[in-house]
Amino acid sequence: MDLCKLKDEELRKRLRRICTKDRYVLVELLLHLAEIDRRKASDGWGFPSLFSYCTQELCFSEAAAYKRITAARTAAQFPFILTLLKRGETHLEAILILAPHLTSNNVDW
Numbered sequence: 646m647d648l649c650k651l652k653d654e655e656l657r658k659r660l661r662r663i664c665t666k667d668r669y670v671l672v673e674l675l676l677h678l679a680e681i682d683r684r685k686a687s688d689g690w691g692f693p694s695l696f697s698y699c700t701q702e703l704c705f706s707e708a709a710a711y712k713r714i715t716a717a718r719t720a721a722q723f724p725f726i727l728t729l730l731k732r733g734e735t736h737l738e739a740i741l742i743l744a745p746h747l748t749s750n751n752v753d754w
Contacts, residue, residue: 664733671737672727678717712741719744723752 648656678695681687687698699710716737720726729735 668731668733672731674713675717675720675727675730678713679721682714682717683721712737715744716740719747723747725752 651659678699681698682695687695690698690702692698692701695714696707696710699705699714700707703710705713716726719740720730726735726740730737730740
């Protein structure tokens with residue numbers, strides 16, 4: 646695909662679709678990480694932690710692994726976060742900022 650040939654509006658529409666897909670893929674990734682974490686499946690695969698699995702097997706940077714694991718664990722406790730993420734009403738960084746402050750006492754979803 647030669648992006649240079651696209652008109653500005655088509656380029657804009659395509660990028661928005663890609664961003665929507667990106668959010669959906671991130672939600673799926675977080676769901677999978679949360680399930681692997683719940684099962685402790687990475688232990689059975691020879692990794693001492695989910696973090697090791699993410700950095701060694703999935704080739705995430707340490708920062709990317711930390712962020713995604715934290716977001717996955719937060720979403721496991723507060724699933725509404727995934728809905729907000731899909732809609733584009735929040736993003737990974739906001740989840741990381743809010744995560745330490747969310748409790749069952751201050752979240753009513």
